[in-house]
Amino acid sequence: xLDIRRLRTExxxxxxxxxxxxxxxxxxxxxxxxxxxxxxxxxxxxxxxxQVKSLSKQVGTLRRDGKAAEAEEVQAESRRVGALEQELxxxxxxxxxxxHQVLLRxxxxxxxxxxxxxxxxDNPVIRIxxxxxxxxxxxxxxxxxxxxxxxxxxxxxxxxKISGAMFTMQRKGGATLARALLSYALDxxxxxxxxxxxxxxxxxxxxxxxxxxxxxxxxxxxxxxxxLWAIPTAEVPLTSIHRDEILDPAELPMRFMAATACYRRExxxxxxxxxxxxxxxxxxxxxxxxxxxxEQAPMLLDEMVASVEATIASLGLAHRVIExxxxxxxxxxxxxxxxxxxxxGVDQWLxxxxxxxxxxxxxxxxxxxxxxGGGGTAPVHTLNGSALAVPRVWAAIVETxxxxxxxxxxxxxxxxxxxxxxxxx
RNA sequence: GGAGCGGUGGCAGAGUGGACGAAUGCACCGGUCUUGAAAACCGGCGACCUGAAAGGGUCCGAGGGUUCGAAUCCCUCCCGCUCCGCCA
Numbered sequence: 001x002l003d004i005r006r007l008r009t010e011x012x013x014x015x016x017x018x019x020x021x022x023x024x025x026x027x028x029x030x031x032x033x034x035x036x037x038x039x040x041x042x043x044x045x046x047x048x049x050x051q052v053k054s055l056s057k058q059v060g061t062l063r064r065d066g067k068a069a070e071a072e073e074v075q076a077e078s079r080r081v082g083a084l085e086q087e088l089x090x091x092x093x094x095x096x097x098x099x100h101q102v103l104l105r106x107x108x109x110x111x112x113x114x115x116x117x118x119x120x121x122d123n124p125v126i127r128i129x130x131x132x133x134x135x136x137x138x139x140x141x142x143x144x145x146x147x148x149x150x151x152x153x154x155x156x157x158x159x160x161k162i163s164g165a166m167f168t169m170q171r172k173g174g175a176t177l178a179r180a181l182l183s184y185a186l187d188x189x190x191x192x193x194x195x196x197x198x199x200x201x202x203x204x205x206x207x208x209x210x211x212x213x214x215x216x217x218x219x220x221x222x223x224x225x226x227x228l229w230a231i232p233t234a235e236v237p238l239t240s241i242h243r244d245e246i247l248d249p250a251e252l253p254m255r256f257m258a259a260t261a262c263y264r265r266e267x268x269x270x271x272x273x274x275x276x277x278x279x280x281x282x283x284x285x286x287x288x289x290x291x292x293x294x295e296q297a298p299m300l301l302d303e304m305v306a307s308v309e310a311t312i313a314s315l316g317l318a319h320r321v322i323e324x325x326x327x328x329x330x331x332x333x334x335x336x337x338x339x340x341x342x343x344x345g346v347d348q349w350l351x352x353x354x355x356x357x358x359x360x361x362x363x364x365x366x367x368x369x370x371x372x373g374g375g376g377t378a379p380v381h382t383l384n385g386s387a388l389a390v391p392r393v394w395a396a397i398v399e400t401x402x403x404x405x406x407x408x409x410x411x412x413x414x415x416x417x418x419x420x421x422x423x424x425x
Numbered sequence: 426g427g428a429g430c431g432g433u434g435g436c437a438g439a440g441u442g443g444a445c446g447a448a449u450g451c452a453c454c455g456g457u458c459u460u461g462a463a464a465a466c467c468g469g470c471g472a473c474c475u476g477a478a479a480g481g482g483u484c485c486g487a488g489g490g491u492u493c494g495a496a497u498c499c500c501u502c503c504c505g506c507u508c509c510g511c512c513a
Contacts, residue, residue, distance in 0.1 A: 038474095039474085039475065042474075042475075042482080042483095043475065043476090043481085043482090045482085046474090046475075046481055046482040046483085047481075047482090049481090049482065049483090050481060050482070052493080052494080053482095053494080055493065055494085056443075056492095056493050056494040057443075057444065057494080058493090059443080059493050059494070060443040060444085060493090060494075061443090061444095063443085064443085071493080072493095074493070075492095075493040075494090076493080077493085078493040078494080079492095079493060081493095082492095082493075082494095246435085246472085248435095369472095377472075377473095
């Protein structure tokens, strides 16, 4: 959520920043218009409340002095003003709620440093690492769903029987690989990040703080009976850990990590990149997250990108880092980088991590503040990223580590998680 | 799921209709004293909205109601604790 005061005082700057996303800025005008009304109405309401309060005090005094008749008169007047006050209060509340709803739907302003662009085709590649794309042999040019079936480590046919389309099931070494990736990503980040095992079902309030609600309700699974939502990412519960709290600046930055299942309805993406493990309704992911001061945030963003990149590199996969341009950014993002791995069997770059800086956008929604020096409170900055999203890394490993003579090797860094074996299959 | 008791400032905790945004203690900040610290003493110390300021307003779990006036009374919901039931 953007600061309404910023909309009020820097209207043109905010509009220009939002225009870089390629979106219409009429909502900004709407918000400003409603804000004027809210302030007018609540000012008038406050005046009336003040009158009611002082009249009521007079009643008390008159009663005490035994002047019942006079008290009656003042009571009648107070009743009359009270009715007017109630009417204004209702109107003010209604307009304030409308303003709130408008604000919830206005996206974050991109960082001045974020590159301009209309869509994902404009995302600049920042770095490329790992092996050369020409280095892969024919034995590695087989899609992971074929290898998975051949070696009995992926059983999507039965996953679909159990749960329907776009669910997957790993077996044997494939299941071990999925679990090993989670443990590995957690272990690598354990020095800086506190490990958390958050709830997977969350309230609407929690899902609103990060920005999924109200705009993207269709993308999430909702359990109506209990009004709970299945988390699409651990970012959701992690961001709300300190919701409605005021943090001690001495404790910032605070870093958390969590391995959780993630649930996404993938509404509107049916049939697109859905084979094998490329896009699924449920997948495991290790998320890293931080609360920071505005000053700390850029440094943490660099730190997170570097850390994610190093994790992927250590798995021996071809990979690259791209920066997300203004036209391709998520609603809450201020600045964002993706890490992609190259999967030789499907011959595609696969997004396996997205690291983002949200400035104070989520903190305003979640009312997460700290005390900066010099008094008062200010919203913190939030950042997060996938340290490792399992399915696509799984796919890239299975394809990359397929041997010319058959079988699939375990990447060296994962050997400690394979119970003494050096083969996935 | 049932019964009982609760939910007040960073924490603890008083307040059961009229000057209560709220005693007191702890914590915290500033000062005096001290070489320094501690102790003692003095002072300060919630958040939010609005306003140039003075000021005004909101917030005692949430929402609604009663009343001239609600932290205080009533209703609904949420959360916690204790006991019972169920249960990995």
